[in-house]
Amino acid sequence: MRTAEQNTSEKMAAGPAARKQRLGVYLHIPFCVRKCAYCDFLSAPASRETREQYVEALKEEIRRAGELGERYRIETVFFGGGTPSLLEGRQTAEILETLSQVMLFAGDTEITVECNPGTLTEEKLGAYRAAGVNRLSIGLQSADNRELLLLGRIHTFEEFLENYELARKKGFRNLNVDLMSALPGQTREGWLRTLEKVTDLEPEHISAYSLIIEEGTPFYDRYREGAPGFRELPDEDTDRRMYEDTKRYLGERGYERYEISNYAKPGYACRHNLSYWERVDYKGFGTGAASLLEGVRYKNSTDLAAYLKKEFTYESVFPLSRKDELEETMFLGLRKMEGVVLTELMRNIYGDTLDRLTREGVLACGGGRIFLTDRGIDVSNYVLSEFLLDEEI
Ligand code: SF4
Numbered sequence: 001m002r003t004a005e006q007n008t009s010e011k012m013a014a015g016p017a018a019r020k021q022r023l024g025v026y027l028h029i030p031f032c033v034r035k036c037a038y039c040d041f042l043s044a045p046a047s048r049e050t051r052e053q054y055v056e057a058l059k060e061e062i063r064r065a066g067e068l069g070e071r072y073r074i075e076t077v078f079f080g081g082g083t084p085s086l087l088e089g090r091q092t093a094e095i096l097e098t099l100s101q102v103m104l105f106a107g108d109t110e111i112t113v114e115c116n117p118g119t120l121t122e123e124k125l126g127a128y129r130a131a132g133v134n135r136l137s138i139g140l141q142s143a144d145n146r147e148l149l150l151l152g153r154i155h156t157f158e159e160f161l162e163n164y165e166l167a168r169k170k171g172f173r174n175l176n177v178d179l180m181s182a183l184p185g186q187t188r189e190g191w192l193r194t195l196e197k198v199t200d201l202e203p204e205h206i207s208a209y210s211l212i213i214e215e216g217t218p219f220y221d222r223y224r225e226g227a228p229g230f231r232e233l234p235d236e237d238t239d240r241r242m243y244e245d246t247k248r249y250l251g252e253r254g255y256e257r258y259e260i261s262n263y264a265k266p267g268y269a270c271r272h273n274l275s276y277w278e279r280v281d282y283k284g285f286g287t288g289a290a291s292l293l294e295g296v297r298y299k300n301s302t303d304l305a306a307y308l309k310k311e312f313t314y315e316s317v318f319p320l321s322r323k324d325e326l327e328e329t330m331f332l333g334l335r336k337m338e339g340v341v342l343t344e345l346m347r348n349i350y351g352d353t354l355d356r357l358t359r360e361g362v363l364a365c366g367g368g369r370i371f372l373t374d375r376g377i378d379v380s381n382y383v384l385s386e387f388l389l390d391e392e393i
Contacts (some may be wrong), residue, residue: 008186016370020104023072024275027058027095029084029287030304033119037152038211038219042288043082053308054286055091059098060310061285066102068283068293073104074274075110075280083139085115089127096131105132110271111203112137112176116153117160118163125170135270136167138209144190144199147183150229155196164201174268176205181246182239184223185210185232191242192249199253204268207247209261210239240378259335260377277332279325288315295320323392335380339371346370349393353386 025059031054032039033047033349046054048184065273077099079092081117099105112135113128128136140149143157167175177198181191198206213220213233234242247257259277262270275282288302297318306313322330326349333340341348342365354370357363362376362383377381 019074021282022075022106023068024076024078024272024280024282025074025099025103026272026282026284026286026289026291027084028284028289028300029079029080029081029087029286031081031086032083033086033154035152035218037150037222038213038217039152040214040217043084051087051091052306054304055087055095057307057310058095059284061312062095062098062102064312065283065285067332069103072281072283073106073107075106076100076275077109079113079270081114083116083119084122089124089131090177092129092133093127096133105267106376110174110272112272114139115163117163119153120163120166120171122166125167125172126212129170129172134172134299135174136174136204137166137178137205137270138167139178140198141178141180142183142186143194144186147186147190150184161201165331168374170341174205175203175205176270177203178204178212179208181208181242181391182234184230186234186242188238188245189243192245192290195246195249196261197254199250202235202265205262205264205270206255207262208250211245224229229324258337260380274336277336279328291333295325298382321392323389326393327389331384334370334372334384336386337371342368342370348390350387357383357386 003378028042030043031051032043034045036202049283075155077096079095084092096111109132111133113133114137116139138160139153140157140160141153143160145156148156152273164177164196179198181195211222211241212232219230223233236269250257254265256269257263259273260270262273264270279292281293282291283293284298284300286303287300287307289300291300297316297320298314299316301313301315303313326345329340330346330350354363354365357376358365362373362379363370364373364376371382372383
């Protein structure tokens with residue numbers, strides 16, 4: 001089979017990719033080994049046959065979107081889920097191959113696969129490399145096996161280590177590790193131990209979120225019942241200190257915080273996520289996947305049975321007004337530490353709000369940009385909600 005890289009370089013040589021617009025591609029793989037206790041994502045276990053059928057449907061959906069290739073070149077690809085690493089290496093390669101048949105890849109396209117420890121093998125990683133995958137995002141969450149058990153994760157820290165080292169051995173030089181703080185029974189010392197064990201491995205990128213207990217998850221039910229181990233959530237003060245610890249500790253270890261919950265070694269910020277926050281157009285494939293194309297937001301249907309029959313429908317299509325676009329620019333752009341370029345339109349529409357938030361010390365200006373201050377990041381929900389507009393503009 002030809003690789004995405006081969007097709008990419010030939011098409012780059014043959015076509016003026018640089019003249020096309022940038023596009024991110026998101027591929028939703030809604031399957032997991034089993035459901036984690038805290039998870040409310042669109043994902044569930046599925047048989048090998050269902051997974052195979054899904055891949056076939058995904059390839060068909062990509063082919064039918066072929067006209068996008070006339071306007072766009074692919075800058076980033078992100079396999080998210082679910083657990084995309086549950087697919088066979090061959091299936092991942094086939095999806096990339098199909099994409100490369102209908103759209104140009106930029107020469108340096110970032111191609112990420114989300115992986116769960118315990119689902120990676122040497123053969124699969126080899127297939128990823130051959131297909132052009134150059135970034136792995138590994139969902140570890142904690143280096144403490146008690147916490148992993150509580151979360152209902154399928155793996156231990158030791159299994160993560162094996163997969164991590166295998167990925168390095170196979171030549172992956174851009175690895176993210178997902179972590180989660182504020183877990184039941186977790187202390188500041190415990191969280192710092194997780195940070196220490198992970199940073200000792202020197203991944204290029206770390207995402208660190210606090211646990212959110214979502215209604216409708218087994219975790220929520222057990223928390224409400226007061227089941228042993230589930231009740232003792234860190235109090236607000238400890239949660240806050242963990243958040244401070246994360247920022248300080250990762251800074252000391254050479255990680256630059258570039259978004260509220262994302263840290264990277266210089267040059268390794270996730271380009272795919274940055275493109276969301278910068279409102280670059282993206283096309284999502286798969287059940288429930290979202291897209292933003294030329295000022296319209298789309299959401300694919302979440303109906304798996306229909307999807308397997310190759311019936312591709314949208315659950316919603318939402319053309320954005322100028323007001324929506326401006327609000328999104330603020331909500332999404334201000335999540336980045338560098339903030340957004342301050343435009344004349346923003347000054348006109350948000351003049352009073354900008355002055356007030358600056359006086360409150362939660363927003364700052366500099367170099368023609370506005371950005372959240374440290375205090376602003378702490379109360380980001382409040383600051384971002386101040387950019388909601390009452391009327392169309
Ligand atoms: S692996 Fe991820 S998507 Fe799957 S159940 Fe766990 S948290 Fe949810």
